[in-house]
Amino acid sequence: AQKITQTQPGMFVQEKEAVTLDCTYDTSDPSYGLFWYKQPSSGEMIFLIYQGSYDQQNATEGRYSLNFQKARKSANLVISASQLGDSAMYFCAMREGNTDKLIFGTGTRLQVFP
Amino acid sequence: GAVVSQHPSRVICKSGTSVKIECRSLDFQATTMFWYRQFPKKSLMLMATSNEGSKATYEQGVEKDKFLINHASLTLSTLTVTSAHPEDSSFYICSASQWRTSNNSPLHFGNGTRLTVT
Numbered sequence: 455a456q457k458i459t460q461t462q463p464g465m466f467v468q469e470k471e472a473v474t475l476d477c478t479y480d481t482s483d484p485s486y487g488l489f490w491y492k493q494p495s496s497g498e499m500i501f502l503i504y505q506g507s508y509d510q511q512n513a514t515e516g517r518y519s520l521n522f523q524k525a526r527k528s529a530n531l532v533i534s535a536s537q538l539g540d541s542a543m544y545f546c547a548m549r550e551g552n553t554d555k556l557i558f559g560t561g562t563r564l565q566v567f568p
Numbered sequence: 569g570a571v572v573s574q575h576p577s578r579v580i581c582k583s584g585t586s587v588k589i590e591c592r593s594l595d596f597q598a599t600t601m602f603w604y605r606q607f608p609k610k611s612l613m614l615m616a617t618s619n620e621g622s623k624a625t626y627e628q629g630v631e632k633d634k635f636l637i638n639h640a641s642l643t644l645s646t647l648t649v650t651s652a653h654p655e656d657s658s659f660y661i662c663s664a665s666q667w668r669t670s671n672n673s674p675l676h677f678g679n680g681t682r683l684t685v686t
Contacts, residue, residue, distance in 0.1 A: 559611060
């Protein structure tokens with residue numbers, strides 16, 4: 455079974471609009487962390503935001519926020535006021551328990567148009 | 569912030585030769601390093617976990633004799649693709665973890681190595 459599922463292979467959004475990238479996860483471990491990374495065409499992995507399983511509030515980092523719905527096992531990334539430079543692949547990832555190993559979803563390619 | 573340097577960024581080699589990729593943590597000691605492989609337009613697949621001073625732990629389906637991993641120090645891990653073939657052509661990316669003081673410490677990634685085997 456897939457541990458991390460990203461159902462949107464591609465998304466389009468107009469500049470200055472908000473966009474939501476979906477991520478659902480599957481784990482039986484009560485302690486886990488959820489991460490979002492951005493990968494531009496150059497290939498590097500850029501850390502965006504983190505949500506812990508015990509965190510009471512949704513994480514926010516500048517224009518990025520995470521809509522964490524624990525009961526539904528979803529951790530959607532919301533990007534507000536999209537910019538052309540936001541065009542990239544976005545990966546959701548999970549770390550379980552005390553391991554540092556990250557398991558990645560299949561990614562969503564976001565394209566921002568003027 | 570924590571920086572991971574990966575070298576080379578791009579390499580082209582002939583079939584049958586071996587290629588070594590280095591992953592260095594520049595300003596922190598990495599107790600654990602991870603090696604991922606990414607096919608075009610695909611996700612990152614974890615290949616192996618390397619811990620300093622011990623043998624690497626390979627994921628199911630990854631040939632350990634094909635992909636040799638050495639984590640000789642707290643700042644350096646190497647991945648050697650032995651007897652490379654065209655199907656080994658891929659994007660390889662490493663990440664490093666320092667001793668975590670909190671669960672929200674992200675993994676720090678290198679910039680990746682694009683390997684092309686002709």
